[in-house]
Amino acid sequence: MRRAFTACFSSNAICDKGFLGFLRHGTPALTTTSSSCRVITLLRLHSLSQSPTCRNPNHTPNHLSELQQLLLEKSRVGFDEPDDALRVFDKMLRMKPLPSVMDFTQLLTALVKMKHYSVAVSVFSKMCYFSIPVNIVTYSIVINCCSHLKRVDYGFALLAAIFKRGFVPDVVTYTTLVRGLVSQDKFLEAELMFKNLLEHNQIEPDAVIFNTIINGLCKTGNTSQAMRLLRYMEKTRCMPCVVTYSTVINSLSKDRLVDDALGLLAEMSDKGIQPDVVTYSSLIQGLCNLNRWDDITQLLKDMDRHKISSNKHTYSILVDAHAKDGKVRDAEYLIELMIRRGQNPNVVTYSALMDGYCLRGELDKAFALLRTMRNEGILPNTQTYTILINGYCKKMKVDTAIHLLKEMTLKGLTPTIETYNTILDGLFRARRLDEAQKFYRKMLNQGVKLDIVTCRILLHGLCWNGLAGEAMSVLHEMESCGLVPDIRIYSILIHGLFKDGKVDEARNLLHNVRLKGLHPDFISYNIMIQGFCQEGLLEEAYKILLEMEENNCLPNEVTYNTLIRGCFKNKMYDGACVLIDEMCAHGFKADASTTSMLFDLLQSKEQDPALLAMQKKFMP
DNA sequence: TTAGGGTTAG
Numbered sequence: 174m175r176r177a178f179t180a181c182f183s184s185n186a187i188c189d190k191g192f193l194g195f196l197r198h199g200t201p202a203l204t205t206t207s208s209s210c211r212v213i214t215l216l217r218l219h220s221l222s223q224s225p226t227c228r229n230p231n232h233t234p235n236h237l238s239e240l241q242q243l244l245l246e247k248s249r250v251g252f253d254e255p256d257d258a259l260r261v262f263d264k265m266l267r268m269k270p271l272p273s274v275m276d277f278t279q280l281l282t283a284l285v286k287m288k289h290y291s292v293a294v295s296v297f298s299k300m301c302y303f304s305i306p307v308n309i310v311t312y313s314i315v316i317n318c319c320s321h322l323k324r325v326d327y328g329f330a331l332l333a334a335i336f337k338r339g340f341v342p343d344v345v346t347y348t349t350l351v352r353g354l355v356s357q358d359k360f361l362e363a364e365l366m367f368k369n370l371l372e373h374n375q376i377e378p379d380a381v382i383f384n385t386i387i388n389g390l391c392k393t394g395n396t397s398q399a400m401r402l403l404r405y406m407e408k409t410r411c412m413p414c415v416v417t418y419s420t421v422i423n424s425l426s427k428d429r430l431v432d433d434a435l436g437l438l439a440e441m442s443d444k445g446i447q448p449d450v451v452t453y454s455s456l457i458q459g460l461c462n463l464n465r466w467d468d469i470t471q472l473l474k475d476m477d478r479h480k481i482s483s484n485k486h487t488y489s490i491l492v493d494a495h496a497k498d499g500k501v502r503d504a505e506y507l508i509e510l511m512i513r514r515g516q517n518p519n520v521v522t523y524s525a526l527m528d529g530y531c532l533r534g535e536l537d538k539a540f541a542l543l544r545t546m547r548n549e550g551i552l553p554n555t556q557t558y559t560i561l562i563n564g565y566c567k568k569m570k571v572d573t574a575i576h577l578l579k580e581m582t583l584k585g586l587t588p589t590i591e592t593y594n595t596i597l598d599g600l601f602r603a604r605r606l607d608e609a610q611k612f613y614r615k616m617l618n619q620g621v622k623l624d625i626v627t628c629r630i631l632l633h634g635l636c637w638n639g640l641a642g643e644a645m646s647v648l649h650e651m652e653s654c655g656l657v658p659d660i661r662i663y664s665i666l667i668h669g670l671f672k673d674g675k676v677d678e679a680r681n682l683l684h685n686v687r688l689k690g691l692h693p694d695f696i697s698y699n700i701m702i703q704g705f706c707q708e709g710l711l712e713e714a715y716k717i718l719l720e721m722e723e724n725n726c727l728p729n730e731v732t733y734n735t736l737i738r739g740c741f742k743n744k745m746y747d748g749a750c751v752l753i754d755e756m757c758a759h760g761f762k763a764d765a766s767t768t769s770m771l772f773d774l775l776q777s778k779e780q781d782p783a784l785l786a787m788q789k790k791f792m793p
Numbered sequence: 794t795t796a797g798g799g800t801t802a803g
Binding site: 275276278282285309310348379380384386387416421422423426454489496522526527556557 | 794795796797798799800801802803
């Protein structure tokens with residue numbers, strides 16, 4: 174196990190196909206599939222390419238104007254298949270005179286609309302090969318494709334080509350690159366590039382490039398800086414727009430600062446900037462996270478008043494919130510409602526409902542929903558399977574979960590680290606230790622990159638199965654591989670050590686936590702109190718209680734209940750009585766386990782004076 | 794100037 178762990182953390186080799194490999198990889202085979210629309214398209218183009226050519230520059234040949242109309246239409250609605258676009262491209266190559274740069278860029282746009290970014294890149298490379306004229310717009314489109322494919326490095330290679338060919342990149346070209354950097358978690362580089370462009374007057378910044386940077390700030394957790402940039406925009410010629418506000422509102426909502434977000438909404442209205450469905454959906458999401466149902470109703474009414482219709486996103490947010498809150502019937506009703514209002518649920522909507530079923534343990538319904546999705550032609554994705562796998566694992570049906578993992582892989586879906594973590598946890602919880610360790614090794618062999626959650630599951634699994642010693646060895650391995658354990662990892666281990674009766678080791682680890690300057694949280698403090706109580710070390714448990722108060726981590730209901738039960742167990746009824754009074758004074762209540770313990774004690778025949786006093790107090 | 798860039802959901 175330890176060796177396996179080391180192997181995982183030291184193997185970070187990345188397979189890089191390079192630009193050509195990437196092009197080859199991205200080029201689909203020019204074969205198979207047909208649809209009525211495609212046939213019509215091809216017939217039209219066939220007739221276009223057969224028609225006589227016209228070289229009069231003052232007169233657009235009929236076939237070209239037809240092509241332009243077709244491309245315009247396709248760039249609006251997209252082709253049915255990428256193959257269609259490629260066939261159109263081949264016909265265009267053979268046309269005389271050659272269609273214009275704009276015609277070719279419209280073809281690329283159509284591919285981008287269909288999200289066939291790698292196909293668009295390969296079309297571009299063919300254009301270069303056949304010396305088809307290109308311009309800065311063509312380059313910007315292709316850079317955008319590279320950004321979407323998370324290959325901003327190729328985007329920069331294209332920027333070099335732009336300079337080499339004497340074109341001048343404009344604000345759109347640079348915005349695309351900035352966005353590419355942001356989407357590849359290179360925000361600092363994006364910010365630096367933006368600042369340089371401004372300092373050297375390379376661009377006249379517009380709202381879009383500002384919004385891209387603001388979005389980057391939000392994504393990197395700098396919402397307050399994003400807010401400052403919004404304020405800065407107000408002082409410039411390009412004023413913040415609905416997208417600027419929506420981006421910041423979305424980020425504030427995610428940070429649980431929904432009241433600030435609502436403040437911005439009011440500000441927008443004051444300034445005459447109309448919020449749209451994205452603005453409202455972001456706010457609704459924030460309110461859902463805080464279960465502020467009344468405010469959500471209010472916002473939905475506001476949307477109605479302003480004639481802003483909910484879209485798939487809005488409904489999915491609402492379905493998810495209801496499902497997570499256990500209100501699956503309401504979630505089902507919302508899906509019915511969205512269908513009635515002409516919004517078809519998609520994989521996100523159904524997966525959210527499925528999560529609700531799984532949380533309630535209604536696995537039959539969750540599985541039936543998977544079938545419904547398939548019948549409706551909605552393909553379940555990795556997250557759908559992960560939700561279902563999680564549902565089965567929580568119900569200890571790990572074999573079904575593993576079967577689903579195989580099924581998703583066969584369907585060409587790539588499980589994520591969350592999928593693997595879920596199964597690993599399921600195996601440990603089902604106490605199928607050998608299989609868990611085997612599964613873990615398989616994860617490593619397949620090159621799955623572990624995260625801190627995997628480590629927690631592994632350590633928790635070992636501790637849960639009475640192998641705290643082994644878990645400690647894994648911890649040391651983790652540290653030697655450069656992974657910094659957090660307080661949750663230490664809590665798991667301290668819990669495990671106490672569980673195995675290794676009190677001295679638990680104490681040592683606790684000492685290490687303090688030495689490392691980590692701040693224990695409620696959970697870790699409560700674990701320690703429980704551990705000491707279990708061992709009859711009430712004095713040490715009480716010291717932890719005092720430490721909590723000193724460290725501004727005030728004891729909660731769990732703390733008091735744990736300590737009180739510890740007192741009962743160790744026949745320290747006086748102490749229990751004082752703690753009960755203190756707990757009540759703080760507005761906390763005895764939980765089910767403490768109450769039943771107290772009830773049993775009061776029923777007992779024990780003649781302890783403190784117990785008799787308690788009897789008088791609780792059963793007068 | 795009929796072609797290119799920015800915000801939301803599980």
